Amino acid sequence: MWNSITNLRLLSPSIPAIVKIILFFSTWVVLWLPAAIVVARALKWHPPQPLGNKKLPLLASLYLIVPFILWATTWIENTSFASxxxxxxxxxxxxxxxxxxxxxxxxxxxxxxxxxxxxxxxxxxxxxxxxxxxxxxxxxxxxxxxxxxxxxxxxxxxxxxxxxxxxxxxxxxxxxxxxxxxxxxxxxxxxxxxxxxxxxxxxxxxxxxxxxxxxxxxxxxxxxxxxxxxxxxxxxxxxxxxxxxxxxxxxxxxxxxxxxxxxxxxxxxxxxxxxxxxxxxxxxxxxxxxxxxx
Known part of the structure; x- marks a missing residue:
């Protein structure tokens, strides 16, 4: 796993920007789905039911992952949040x-x-x-x-x-x-x-x-x-x-x-x-x- 991430960092300059964006959101969704399923079951919600006031817990579970995804992205891109x-x-x-x-x-x-x-x-x-x-x-x-x-x-x-x-x-x-x-x-x-x-x-x-x-x-x-x-x-x-x-x-x-x-x-x-x-x-x-x- 670590070797794959390291290789991704080495290859990053040659990867098209659109591909990077697709990888970013794909990783985000894959990491979020287990948490989303747990939260949805706890709320007794499933599609296509309207979310109503159940949106916030699902949104929170999605956004709590963001710092880790962004930190990994800064490392792969060899950049910083300041940039x-x-x-x-x-x-x-x-x-x-x-x-x-x-x-x-x-x-x-x-x-x-x-x-x-x-x-x-x-x-x-x-x-x-x-x-x-x-x-x-x-x-x-x-x-x-x-x-x-x-x-x-x-x-x-x-x-x-x-x-x-x-x-x-x-x-x-x-x-x-x-x-x-x-x-x-x-x-x-x-x-x-x-x-x-x-x-x-x-x-x-x-x-x-x-x-x-x-x-x-x-x-x-x-x-x-x-x-x-x-x-x-x-x-x-x-x-x-x-x-x-x-x-x-x-x-x-x-x-x-x-x-x-x-x-x-x-x-x-x-x-x-x-x-x-x-x-x-x-x-x-x-x-x-x-x-x-x-």
Whole structure:
């Protein structure tokens, strides 16, 4: 076994990037399947039953393997996590916090514009004792124990996915392809990988997920190769959308077609969500110009 891994390291420079990616995911799946079967049996779940709240334990079993797979990949590739954009420097933390701000502000604008336009409405609101008008308590919705736990979960998921897709895959693919082509391939894999959980709900979101991957690649470029900014933006999106979705706080008013607000109430499956991604890309492009001018 060890000899095979050593030989793989020696052969690595001559192996096409696409083959490396196939080997990466094949190894990941093979190592995960035993754990997945055990978890699925413990949860009394089997395909094609809907996952519901059983998704998180399966996701955790999948992502807990990632550090070992990535460490092995760095050894085979004779590289380091730092070359993929991950290190423990204070600058990365600052970029992460900035990304959280960019992602959160983007979501506030996205839902705020739709609420103002009457495309969506909040299910949960309070009535003002003075005016009798509905008051939306965003702070109570976002800053509560369940939401903060979702934020921590979002940080873990986003850090894992960014290290895989914008870090490892992007860097490996750039061995054979330009940055743009590598990003397009990595983003396509990123989008398709989401089909493993909820294929029916994910299909309309595939274009949005692909574009999301491209935007997060731009975040890494704008952050001088660091993953901090991409992790922060990604975590903010997971946090905000999951919090709202879990609380079932928003519903469409049917004043506009579903493809505008998002098919099945999924922002990435609608024009409004796509515009958010494009607006975020524009902000990141301006950040990149600012960095280049320093």
């Amino acid at each position: 993929w954009g991950w290190d423990w420097q204070p600058a990365v933390l600052m970029s992460l916090l900035r990304g959280l701000g960019i992602g959160t502000i983007g979501l506030v604008i996205l839902f705020g514009v739709q609420l103002t336009a009457g495309w969506i409405e909040l299910k949960t609101s309070e009535i003002s004792s003075e005016t009798g008008e509905k008051i939306i308590n965003f702070w109570a919705l976002i800053f509560n124990p369940a939401s903060l736990l979702t934020l921590l979960l979002g940080l873990w998921i986003s850090a894992t996915e960014e290290l895989i897709f914008r870090g490892c895959l992007q860097t490996i693919l750039q061995q054979d392809y330009s940055v743009l082509i590598a990003a397009a391939i990595a983003s396509l894999i990123f989008a398709i990988a989401h089909l493993i959980w909820e294929a029916t709900e994910t299909l309309p979101q595939l274009p949005g997920l692909w574009l999301m991957g491209m935007v997060l690649t731009l975040a890494r470029i704008a952050d001088s190769g660091s993953l901090g900014l991409a992790i922060g933006i990604h975590a903010a999106w997971i946090w905000g959308i999951t919090t709202i979705d879990t609380a079932q706080a928003i519903k469409p008013t049917s004043s506009v077609p579903e493809w505008i607000t998002g098919i099945a109430a999924k922002p990435l499956a609608g024009a409004a969500g796509i515009l958010l991604l494009l607006a975020t890309a524009a902000v990141l492009f301006l950040i990149q110009i600012s960095v280049n001018q320093r």
